[in-house]
């Protein structure tokens with residue numbers, strides 16, 4: 001599996017493009033901004049975008065969706081629909097222009113398996129940063145959105161946030177993965193499960 005990361009506006013968001021060379025299938029994890037480089041990568045491997053997967057519904061992870069509309073179905077956990085519906089309440093608060101409410105094509109559930117060619121992508125529901133927050137686990141890699149960062153955890157002071165719940169999500173669903181699992185967070189640099197068990201002072 002090929003993993004490409006793109007650091008995008010509005011808040012240095014990490015968007016990840018996963019590609020399976022054998023099947024030429026690709027998925028984009030989070031969609032902060034349209035980036036031609038993503039198209040370039042897809043062309044380079046002759047890959048087709050199969051899904052756009054959202055780790056959660058916060059504005060900074062979805063503001064590129066309308067520019068990708070029609071390219072692939074958009075999948076998210078249902079519990080974050082409030083963030084989608086209220087998007088134009090939040091955008092002005094952060095100085096961003098309103099946008100058309102993006103379309104979510106399908107809801108994903110805890111433990112659901114999505115296929116990228118023969119690679120399995122497992123949905124792990126990790127509420128706490130938002131109620132619909134999920135991580136995606138594929139081939140020893142965890143795409144954690146804003147649930148866990150290198151030596152930090154996602155903020156819990158926004159609507160739907162719950163610190164005790166995020167700690168429980170991480171301890172029960174992330175720290176039960178192998179220590180050498182590479183964590184690719186929604187912001188900042190990558191880390192591993194083993195490193196976070198030793199060094200994450202929030203846990």
Ligand SMILES: [Zn+2]
Nearest residue numbers: 056058129146
């Ligand atoms: Zn967030």
